[in-house]
Amino acid sequence: MRTLRDLAVGRRPLVASIVWLALLGAVLPARAQDDGKLRIGVLLPLTGPFASTGKQMDSAIRLFMAQNGDSVAGRRIELVVKDDSGNPDIARRLAQELIVNDKVHALAGFGLTPLAMAVAPLATQAKMPLVVMGAATSSVTEASPFVVRSSFTVPQVVTVLADWAVKNNIRRVVSLVTDYAPGVDSERYFSQRFTAAGGHVIEALRVPLRSPDFAPFLQKVRDGKPDALFAFVPAGQGAALMKQFTERGLDKAGIQLIAEGSVTDDDIVNTMGDVALGVVTTHHYSASHNSPTNKAFVDAFVKANPGMRPNFMAVGAYDGMRLIVEAARKTRGAGGEAMVEAMKGQAFESPRGPISIDAATRDIVHNVYVRRVERSGGQLWNAEFETVRDLKDPGKSR
Ligand code: PHB
Numbered sequence: 067m068r069t070l071r072d073l074a075v076g077r078r079p080l081v082a083s084i085v086w087l088a089l090l091g092a093v094l095p096a097r098a099q100d101d102g103k104l105r106i107g108v109l110l111p112l113t114g115p116f117a118s119t120g121k122q123m124d125s126a127i128r129l130f131m132a133q134n135g136d137s138v139a140g141r142r143i144e145l146v147v148k149d150d151s152g153n154p155d156i157a158r159r160l161a162q163e164l165i166v167n168d169k170v171h172a173l174a175g176f177g178l179t180p181l182a183m184a185v186a187p188l189a190t191q192a193k194m195p196l197v198v199m200g201a202a203t204s205s206v207t208e209a210s211p212f213v214v215r216s217s218f219t220v221p222q223v224v225t226v227l228a229d230w231a232v233k234n235n236i237r238r239v240v241s242l243v244t245d246y247a248p249g250v251d252s253e254r255y256f257s258q259r260f261t262a263a264g265g266h267v268i269e270a271l272r273v274p275l276r277s278p279d280f281a282p283f284l285q286k287v288r289d290g291k292p293d294a295l296f297a298f299v300p301a302g303q304g305a306a307l308m309k310q311f312t313e314r315g316l317d318k319a320g321i322q323l324i325a326e327g328s329v330t331d332d333d334i335v336n337t338m339g340d341v342a343l344g345v346v347t348t349h350h351y352s353a354s355h356n357s358p359t360n361k362a363f364v365d366a367f368v369k370a371n372p373g374m375r376p377n378f379m380a381v382g383a384y385d386g387m388r389l390i391v392e393a394a395r396k397t398r399g400a401g402g403e404a405m406v407e408a409m410k411g412q413a414f415e416s417p418r419g420p421i422s423i424d425a426a427t428r429d430i431v432h433n434v435y436v437r438r439v440e441r442s443g444g445q446l447w448n449a450e451f452e453t454v455r456d457l458k459d460p461g462k463s464r
Pocket of ligand 1: 177178179180200201202203248299300301328
């Protein structure tokens, strides 16, 4: 006999998805069953090319649980963690299983935009909060009224970088971004802001998401003789970009590297060597952020995960857990739409600085910092030197 799950994850994904969506309504009352638990379904890229992101997020979620206990509003918190390996089709199938079989009350994780986009329609259908802890394309929160974001948005950070570049006499730039949604956002929002202030983007290059070879693109950059290269690549890929930047002699040719902060993410910046010194980036989190909350977070993270340094993916996951648990406390574990409502307007001190959830857009509001890679205590850090406070996503005011 074919089960509901067989129908949901059968060989013909489109047909199966339609059948699944139709049947989901019938099983929703079962999901609401109250066994005194709060189940959180967590989808992370724990294997594959984005495994460093999954590992950071997983470590931070576990740290949050260890620090805050495993119950809220009289319910035991149960994490159901699954590996989507960075593949949107797998993420969709696993989300179906989490909703139908595991009967989770909320979905969380989403280290890449395509993963969040693949699952968002299921959250709408199941009326279930979907907390985006990693993905950063502006439109992610518009994919479902059940999406709440604890990570950041690419337009938030690249517009601040464009302003900094103009103020620092950078006039001619080549942009080089990964060819998928957040890369396209980076290219667009950087270019619009930079051009409006009198700068010129002389060439816009896009590299593939999977196994990118930066060398031919960097050769083109070198030939264009810009003042600076503006780059975006997702967390984990910056080290390869940096290596090839030097190998192609762009540093010697006097081309400055400015980048969206994922390029020098804290997971890898210390492995980059001297070539990274002086690279200017903008982002919402640096492990060297100078606050008591961050110092306590970094110390606890390093103690629990020797050899690792938390990056912005870890902080997005840590703060996302707090959003979920606070919402469950407020709603006494009601779940569903009430839980999303209870996340709107939440505000607290994060390791990154003060944050809040914009009640109108369900998107994150936080500081964006301009940072420079510096050596301190024998290690490389993203040292923050300017702050733009309480920034909303510029992508929402189109
Ligand atoms: C995304 O896919 O939205 C994403 C992933 C990694 C990043 C930034 C954005 O570093």
